[in-house]
Every structure is written in structure tokens, then in C-alpha cells.
Amino acid sequence: MSRQYEIVIGLEVHVELATKTKIFCACTTEFGGAPNTHTCPVCTGMPGSLPVLNKQVVEYALAVGLAANCQINQYCKFDRKNYFYPDNPQNYQISQLYLPICHDGYVEINTTSGKKKVRIHEIHMEEDAGKLIHDEWENCSLVDFNRSGVPLIEIVSEPDMRSGEEVIAYLEKLRLIIQYLGASDCKLQEGSMRADVNLSVREAGASEFGTRTEMKNLNSFKAIARAIEGERKRQIELIEEGKSVVQETRRWDDNKESSYAMRSKEDAMDYRYFPDPDLPPVLIDQEWLDRIKAGQPELRTEKMARYQVEYSLSEYDADIITGSKHMADLFEAVTAICRKPKEAANWLMVEAMRLLKEQEMEPENMTFSPENLAKLIELVDNGTINRTVGKEVFEQVFKEDVDPERYVEEKGLKIVNDEGELRTVIQEIVAANPQSVEDYRNGKEKAMGFLMGKTMRAMSGKADPGAVSGILKEVLGSTRG
Numbered sequence: 001m002s003r004q005y006e007i008v009i010g011l012e013v014h015v016e017l018a019t020k021t022k023i024f025c026a027c028t029t030e031f032g033g034a035p036n037t038h039t040c041p042v043c044t045g046m047p048g049s050l051p052v053l054n055k056q057v058v059e060y061a062l063a064v065g066l067a068a069n070c071q072i073n074q075y076c077k078f079d080r081k082n083y084f085y086p087d088n089p090q091n092y093q094i095s096q097l098y099l100p101i102c103h104d105g106y107v108e109i110n111t112t113s114g115k116k117k118v119r120i121h122e123i124h125m126e127e128d129a130g131k132l133i134h135d136e137w138e139n140c141s142l143v144d145f146n147r148s149g150v151p152l153i154e155i156v157s158e159p160d161m162r163s164g165e166e167v168i169a170y171l172e173k174l175r176l177i178i179q180y181l182g183a184s185d186c187k188l189q190e191g192s193m194r195a196d197v198n199l200s201v202r203e204a205g206a207s208e209f210g211t212r213t214e215m216k217n218l219n220s221f222k223a224i225a226r227a228i229e230g231e232r233k234r235q236i237e238l239i240e241e242g243k244s245v246v247q248e249t250r251r252w253d254d255n256k257e258s259s260y261a262m263r264s265k266e267d268a269m270d271y272r273y274f275p276d277p278d279l280p281p282v283l284i285d286q287e288w289l290d291r292i293k294a295g296q297p298e299l300r301t302e303k304m305a306r307y308q309v310e311y312s313l314s315e316y317d318a319d320i321i322t323g324s325k326h327m328a329d330l331f332e333a334v335t336a337i338c339r340k341p342k343e344a345a346n347w348l349m350v351e352a353m354r355l356l357k358e359q360e361m362e363p364e365n366m367t368f369s370p371e372n373l374a375k376l377i378e379l380v381d382n383g384t385i386n387r388t389v390g391k392e393v394f395e396q397v398f399k400e401d402v403d404p405e406r407y408v409e410e411k412g413l414k415i416v417n418d419e420g421e422l423r424t425v426i427q428e429i430v431a432a433n434p435q436s437v438e439d440y441r442n443g444k445e446k447a448m449g450f451l452m453g454k455t456m457r458a459m460s461g462k463a464d465p466g467a468v469s470g471i472l473k474e475v476l477g478s479t480r481g
């Protein structure tokens with residue numbers, strides 16, 4: 001029998017905080033902008049410049065730490081992590097090593113095998129680096145310091161995860177907590193959430209950990225899942241061949257679906273951390289901490305419970321709607337306007353989810369306004385359009401945020417309530433389909449459905465099915481002989 005293996009995974013997750021200004025200066029954190037325009041002497045590392053800590057960074061870090069059940073170091077400090085790299089203008093990064101702001105927390109995840117706690121070793125605050133742009137035409141590298149000094153928190157987990165599924169569940173849980181807190185938008189694609197995966201393999205039942213590798217450059221949940229599977233296979237193959245796994249940092253290439261070594265432990269840097277002499281320690285008094293605790297917004301679990309009570313949604317519906325902060329916000333805004341929570345939930349869960357999947361979009365990127373969805377719900381509810389036409393209109397709302405009232409008017413989608421017109425169409429269809437009429441008379445219910453379908457098609461879906469059915473029965477009755 002072949003040997004059984006177990007994978008052991010720990011994550012380091014970097015999250016860009018949603019502050020307006022950088023962590024140690026007043027420059028904007030806005031994404032984009034011409035290179036090196038969001039900069040000043042502090043975030044370009046000019047000699048003599050001095051950092052001043054952004055209070056909002058501490059508050060976001062505390063909010064995330066509290067939501068992740070962490071202990072808080074009410075006396076914490078910043079340290080310098082020294083290394084040379086062209087995107088790092090000071091030649092050190094201001095981070096936290098000895099006394100990080102949060103430590104010893106956990107989040108609970110849900111997987112197909114049940115609930116599980118993933119422990120959090122620590123959360124620390126630090127600054128982001130600039131960006132290098134490699135210009136292959138000119139054969140040179142350029143540096144843009146706009147991102148330099150953007151505030152980050154790094155969330156370091158314990159090596160508690162045992163599968164790709166657990167890793168994704170953990171990341172989704174973190175992302176939801178942080179989005180609900182408003183501390184970051186956590187977009188993996190845009191780099192405001194980035195995960196490094198530490199992974200090792202051991203024989204099932206072994207108590208010692210195997211040698212681990214670290215994988216960087218993972219910018220989607222799918223890439224993370226593929227990278228984990230690729231690295232698991234690679235390490236097992238090495239072990240089976242009697243070779244050893246080398247402790248190293250590897251870069252995952254998602255296009256090639258393989259990883260390659262970036263640097264081994266032998267070239268690992270000695271960062272020579274020491275306390276930053278330019279920044280005083282951060283003292284978080286009880287009053288401040290209590291204020292943050294009291295100001296924590298409603299998180300997902302509470303929201304789910306409230307939706308079931310306040311809006312009578314099922315647990316399943318509440319679970320799907322609260323699965324994205326933006327979706328939950330939309331739901332509440334639509335409901336506040338039209339007062340039809342069940343309808344609002346249905347349009348979001350069925351039609352919006354279908355279109356999201358079709359277009360490979362995240363719910364966070366839906367851009368239509370709650371007003372327009374509320375108007376659409378009203379149009380269907382008061383019988384101006386039927387549900388089938390409603391779906392067509394919803395697609396336009398979803399894609400281009402059209403005003404449903406104007407769209408229905410312009411495209412002539414209103415239900416035809418003119419009984420005379422409907423009767424004429426039905427009489428024509430009955431006359432053209434003698435076989436179905438015969439079948440109906442012989443008690444075949446299917447024939448009725450067939451004639452209904454014909455009529456709806458002839459009316460381009462704009463008829464009220466109830467009215468069609470009524471008139472159809474009447475017409476068939478009168479031709480019964």
C-alpha cells in the first residue's frame with residue numbers, strides 16, 4: 001500500500017487598509033495616478049524626514065484583531081526590517097516584530113467536514129513598498145513610489161490548515177470580516193489582499209512537521225487552490241524519490257501551473273530588526289480600546305440572524321445574501337425603498353448570482369443602484385410587466401444600471417391588457433391549431449399548455465398568463481360545438 005500524506009499549511013496574509021492617507025505621512029493612498037505623484041520626503045525615504053503614525057491604521061488593526069478574537073498588546077512598538085531593494089527607499093521597512101499590535105486569536109471556518117478553528121499567531125502593522133516596472137524595450141527598470149507607505153496589516157496564522165478547501169474557507173472568512181469592518185476592500189486581483197502560502201508535507205500520523213516552502217505571487221482563490229495542489233504533488237514526489245524538500249521561497253506561475261525557486265534558505269536575509277528610533281511606542285489605553293469595541297459594526301453572523309428575524313428570510317437565503325458585504329448593503333437599500341425583502345432577496349440570489357457567474361464577476365463589483373432594482377420589483381409586483389420580461393429588464397439593470405420604467409416604456413414591454421387584442425390573437429391561434437383543439441376536447445390537458453405557449457409567443461411574452469388562460473378556456477368552450 002502506498003504511503004498516506006498530509007499537508008500542513010500556514011498563511012501570511014497582507015491587507016491594504018482603506019485609510020485616505022499613508023501610514024506615516026499625509027500622501028494619498030489613492031490607487032493609480034502618474035508615477036511618483038503621491039509622494040513626499042517621508043515615503044521616498046529622504047534623509048532627515050520623520051514618520052508620524054496615522055491613528056486610523058491603529059484603529060483598523062484593532063478592529064480586525066478584535067473581530068478575529070485576538071489579544072491586544074496595549075503597549076506595542078515599531079521595528080525596522082533592514083534590507084536593500086530598489087522599491088524600498090529607506091533600505092528598511094517599518095514593521096512590527098517584538099510587540100505586534102494583536103496576537104493569539106482565531107477565526108472559525110466552515111468546510112464540508114464541519115467547523116474548525118484556525119488560530120492566528122499575530123497581526124502586525126507595516127508599510128507597503130513601491131513598485132518596480134521593468135521596461136523590456138529600454139532594458140531598464142523604473143520605480144514608482146505611489147504605493148510606498150500605504151498601510152498594511154499582516155495576519156499570520158498558525159500552521160493549522162490541512163487542505164486547499166480549508167485555506168480558501170479561511171481566506172473567505174478573513175475577507176468577509178475585514179470587508180464588513182470597512183478596513184479594506186480585500187480585492188485579490190488588485191492586490192489589496194495578498195496571501196503567501198507556507199506548505200509542508202508529512203506522512204499521515206507523524207508528529208513532526210516536514211520541511212516547508214513558501215509560495216508567493218498568488219492573486220486569486222483559484223490560483224491559490226492550484227498552487228497548493230501543485231506544491232503538494234511536487235513535495236510528495238521528492239519524498240517518494242528519496243530526495244529532500246529544500247526550504248525555499250517559490251514563485252507560482254499560474255499560466256504554466258508550476259512553481260519555481262526564487263531563493264533558498266541559504267540566501268535568506270538577516271533583517272537585523274531593531275526598534276525604530278523615530279517612532280514612539282504606541283499606547284492603547286482602555287478607554288480607546290473600549291471605544292473601538294463599542295463601535296464595531298454588525299458582522300456577518302449577527303446580520304444573518306437579524307435577516308431571519310427582521311425580514312423572515314430563510315437561513316439559506318440569509319447565508320447567500322450576507323456572503324458579500326456589498327450584496328448585503330444592496331439588499332438592505334432595495335428593501336428600504338420597496339419594502340419587499342423576499343422579492344429583493346430573490347432577484348439578488350437568483351438573477352444577480354446567475355449573471356455574476358456567467359460574467360466571472362465578484363459581487364463586490366456589481367455597480368447597479370438599489371433604486372433601479374426597487375423600481376423593477378415594483379413594475380413586476382403591480383403587473384406592469386410579467387416576470388419573464390422582468391428578467392430581461394434585470395439584465396439591463398445589472399449591466400448598465402438602466403432606469404427600468406424608462407426602459408419598459410421605450411421597448412414597449414408593458415403587459416397588454418387590451419382584452420379585444422388578446423381575444424383576436426387567441427381566436428387566430430385556435431383556428432390555426434384544430435388538432436390541439438380536438439385533443440383538448442378529448443381531455444388532454446397538455447393541449448391547453450401548448451395553446452397557451454403559442455399565445456404567449458405571439459404576444460412576445462407581454463401578456464398576463466392569467467388573462468390568456470381565462471380567454472382561451474372561454475374561446476375553446478364556445479367552439480366545443
Ligand SMILES: [Zn+2]
Pocket residue numbers: 022025026027038039040041042043044149
Ligand atoms: Zn508621503
